[in-house]
Amino acid sequence: MLEFNPILVKELRGRMRGARAFVLLTIYLLILSGVTLMLYAGLAGNIGSDLNAGRQIGKALFLVIAAVALVEVCVITPALTSGSIAGEKERQTYDLLVASLLSPWQIVWGKLASALAFALLLILAVLPVMSLAFLFGGVSAAEVLIALAGLVATAIFYASIGLFWSSVTRSSLGATSFALGTVIMMLLGIPFLVVIFGLVFTRDVSSDLLESAVFIYLSRLFIATHPFIALGVTETQLAAGGSPFFETVPAAGAEVLVPSPWLLYVLLAFLFSALLVSFSVRMLQPTQPAAVPVARGKPGSVRPSEEGSAES
């Protein structure tokens, strides 16, 4: 009989036990539905009663719900994984896991999969709220599917960030701080850089460079590392009647065919996730002689979390 990953079984048992998971899901949905309700109340009063009113409300609801869900996924998923491996070190169960027949890959995969299972639950829980938008119309199936793909890719990517920090640091508090710090840096730093580059390049650089195919690809790739920008740009393109997969950009001489930003984002997210996960796996190998010994505490010592080598 095929056995499930032991870590996955253990984590899911632990995560779904007690009120914590239930409370988190409830708060998450309360925020989402609260925002939706307020938005609807605001829109219903302002939009007139022309034929497109329903479509506009539907579209606005969809965009806002997708954006709020994305924000929540960005914040929650790294927190789900950042405690995973560092938490084992804190509970002093890390050695027991590494000394067992579990491979580092199994440990990392079990941790990631259990966090993703919960993240997927959060994403699926959004769908009923999102379906409100369908009552009003104005939202295409392609938009919904792209939003879902973006949410799932973000969950995997940001969970991997949390996992990476969890494998590097020794305390789950440190791992969570680093993971959320990284997420905030990415979400705020990329738009900031885009603005700076925009200001510098449009003024001083010749249009030849700006219209070269290399520049177009590089700039699109850079923008596509940011989930909000990538998905937002895709949405504008779809609204303008563009293809959901490709766009043609006028460049010097000819037109350049560029994959849609959401597609680039999903690809990049998977690539980065794979890199982060493989690095985490490497961190779980037995300690090499050059490395610092794992900080441990003696049961009788005054501070169990004392740093340094308590070897005996």
Added chain:
Amino acid sequence: MAAIVETRNLTRSYGANLALDSLDLTIPEGAIFGFIGPNGAGKTTTMRILTTLLQPSSGEAHVAGIPVTKDPRGVRRVVGFMPDFFGVYDSMKSWEYLDFFGRAYGVPNERRGALIGELLELVDLGHKRDDMVMNLSRGMKQRLSLARTMMHDPRLLILDEPASGLDPRARIELRELLKELRALGKTIMISSHILTELAEMCTHIAIIERGRLLAAGHVQDILRDLQPHRSLEVRVLAEAERAEALIRSAPGVLSVRRTSAEPAVGAVERAPANGGAARAEDELVAGAVEPDEPASVTFEVQHEGEPASVTFEVQHEGEMLLVDFGGDERGMAELLALLVSNGVPVARFAEQAGDLEDIFLHVTKGIV
């Protein structure tokens, strides 16, 4: 007996700090192997290398013939490891804890359920099956940890200070459990600071300090070899002086001390000076054994505020001779034969039990 653990020139350094220095260690299969050393001596480092958690800087280590650096998975299959701390998960029941590690060691589903029940019974936690692990007492957690190390039926159990922090009852239970495990054919490597306990429990010991092996072997051999001399207790019923002279003349005898044998408590009470009997609540003022009259002991007591004296007569059952003896067991036999053939009524002739703590202090220097 075949060796289950063998290390050759095992060395491990943390930067400039040498934790293990060319350690050559052999543990025979089926032994309870006590690993003794001061804090920071390299015990945990050795154990972590043998459990593949740490890689040696140089040298070799084999567990059940499998090299730890080349085939760590093979080693993990035959080793059960209990670190010197409890790795305990929140929100996990006792059976789930064992179930998880059973899965982690690839114990098939159909065997796991029965095995968990058996192991919980073995460590006497059958009634705590559905209790949360974090709510168990320290001793119970320790026993649960031991059950965990048994989940994959390893040949070698490596237990890092399993008795530390346990109350006496939990400690005795643990000791009994280890004896049971040995009866099941497990080899047990155990580090401890409680040396007297190790001496009772272990078949073999090794003493390590500053990463160097100072002594290793059978407990009795170590006790004999490392003790500078033996202490013999000889009780004679009569002719103590002749016995003393005979013993002094024997080869290998370093010194002889004559003491009173354990007094029988047939004490006779003498009337205090002011009349009235002295009682237990009377305040003891002074007590002395009168040198001229070794068979009696007189105590000055306060009896209802008045001074009084009580003399106890000590009834000897022979005399005790304490002999510091530098010879071997053959020499001991010759000494006894000498006494008996000269007609000395020997009531007791015994070697005082060697104390591992003395040996430990004798061998180690206390430098970390």
